[in-house]
Amino acid sequence: MEKVRVRFAPSPTGFLHLGGARTALYNYLFSKKSNGTFILRIEDTDQTRSTEKAIKQIIEDLRWLGLNWDEGPDVGGSYGPYRQTERIELYQKYAQELLKKKSAYYCYCTSFELTDLREKARKEKISFRYNRRCRFLSEEEKRKCQKENPKPAIRFAAPLEGVTIVKDLIRGGIRFFNRELDDFIIIRSDGTPTYNFAATIDDYLMKITHIIRGDDHLSNTPKQIQIYKALNLPLPQFAHLSMILGPDKKPLSKRHGATALFEYRESGYLPEAMVNYLALLGWAYDDRTTFFTKDELIEKFSLEKVSKNPAVFDINKLDWMNGHYLRKLSVSEFTKLGKDYLLKRGYLTQSQKGDLVWLEKLMALIQERVKILKEIPEWVDFLFNSDVKFELQALEKVLKKAEARELFSKAYQKLEVLSHWGKDEIEKNLRGLCQEMNLSPKKVFQPIRLVITGKTVSPPLFESLELLGKEKTLERIRQALEEIS
Numbered sequence: 001m002e003k004v005r006v007r008f009a010p011s012p013t014g015f016l017h018l019g020g021a022r023t024a025l026y027n028y029l030f031s032k033k034s035n036g037t038f039i040l041r042i043e044d045t046d047q048t049r050s051t052e053k054a055i056k057q058i059i060e061d062l063r064w065l066g067l068n069w070d071e072g073p074d075v076g077g078s079y080g081p082y083r084q085t086e087r088i089e090l091y092q093k094y095a096q097e098l099l100k101k102k103s104a105y106y107c108y109c110t111s112f113e114l115t116d117l118r119e120k121a122r123k124e125k126i127s128f129r130y131n132r133r134c135r136f137l138s139e140e141e142k143r144k145c146q147k148e149n150p151k152p153a154i155r156f157a158a159p160l161e162g163v164t165i166v167k168d169l170i171r172g173g174i175r176f177f178n179r180e181l182d183d184f185i186i187i188r189s190d191g192t193p194t195y196n197f198a199a200t201i202d203d204y205l206m207k208i209t210h211i212i213r214g215d216d217h218l219s220n221t222p223k224q225i226q227i228y229k230a231l232n233l234p235l236p237q238f239a240h241l242s243m244i245l246g247p248d249k250k251p252l253s254k255r256h257g258a259t260a261l262f263e264y265r266e267s268g269y270l271p272e273a274m275v276n277y278l279a280l281l282g283w284a285y286d287d288r289t290t291f292f293t294k295d296e297l298i299e300k301f302s303l304e305k306v307s308k309n310p311a312v313f314d315i316n317k318l319d320w321m322n323g324h325y326l327r328k329l330s331v332s333e334f335t336k337l338g339k340d341y342l343l344k345r346g347y348l349t350q351s352q353k354g355d356l357v358w359l360e361k362l363m364a365l366i367q368e369r370v371k372i373l374k375e376i377p378e379w380v381d382f383l384f385n386s387d388v389k390f391e392l393q394a395l396e397k398v399l400k401k402a403e404a405r406e407l408f409s410k411a412y413q414k415l416e417v418l419s420h421w422g423k424d425e426i427e428k429n430l431r432g433l434c435q436e437m438n439l440s441p442k443k444v445f446q447p448i449r450l451v452i453t454g455k456t457v458s459p460p461l462f463e464s465l466e467l468l469g470k471e472k473t474l475e476r477i478r479q480a481l482e483e484i485s
């Protein structure tokens, strides 16, 4: 059996999107499962749109997900270079071979002429296809054209009839009429290759056995198959992944929220959660299992179980899943990650920054509740903001003003007397207050929560007071008393 070799081949024209990340992941899982090789290839031949920055970002994002490649631009390998702009001569060589075989030809049409043709097609509401003018030029006409346009492009001479069948591992056979294929450009007049040609030559030279990519490329596959045929090269296998849709069943886009992977990283999603979630976006092991470690995915993944139907992106499920992975962290791991989000908000004083015990207490308090790390400052802002505001209305929903006044002054006394400021002592004294005033815990704790945190929902109350400290707690109760007097 030939060794499995797959590739992820991004065009570095922008950020890595969720769809691209999923394609990379499926390639990675498939290669690891089959003890194969995973290759990163940068398709940067469109030099007007490719940037170094995008290459760096894509590499960073893939590394963050933990999808490490065996061959690629930064790690090398025996089939390099792995950036298409460094392989230009190779494409030239195969283009020459196609020319020799009359499976390609020089096209002398100028961009003006082509624009005219395109315009005409648009007016007639038909899809543009090159009219093959230069395919059938006589030798003499060619010489004349060559003089007028010494920098011709090279076009593929597509078969004019018959069908090309794409045998797709996920969707079975798909027929394409060759007359629809178009004599597409393989080498531009500036000498650079186009995507369909460069990708095909590279997939061959890099000995790619399985091409797993988004189904937005399905219409390119018959073109690529025709190139393999013209050059007499062995065909790889193909698997096209269905689209990812938003909840409204339209293709996932900015309208649905963040689509770039780095936005998820920055918001505080964990790579483990992202990998798990993306794996399920178009693949399922069975109808029960939701959580998979990367190793479990490698063990269980198969193309047979990849769905033909589009997957629907559900941010709520991702958030829920991320919460699960956050809860699985140790408190110290969670603290390490969460701390950054407090710092970004400007929340930690110099002494708090260094007080690991205090910080871990704080993080332990909210770890169960947080779904995305960026929510952390919201949960604990009452510890850092000096002017915590509460709504009188919210207070009056629980207690009448007069009762609240009595509650706060008694609570003040109960707390003021504490010589050791710990959650157990705080709890004991405040529970004592419930009995004394003959009020339910809710009627005592909820108003206190409100004036301390400004919110009706907060981390556990006694721990919150402990973290806030005696002085500030008393101060807030005093202020509340003033406000309702």
Ligand code: GLU
Pocket (backbone or CB within 6 Å): 008, 009, 010, 011, 043, 199, 212, 213, 214, 217
């Ligand atoms: N460079 C192409 C893209 O980013 C890759 C297509 C392929 O995998 O063949 O869409």
Ligand code: ZN
Pocket (backbone or CB within 6 Å): 106, 107, 108, 109, 132, 133, 134, 135
């Ligand atoms: Zn032409």
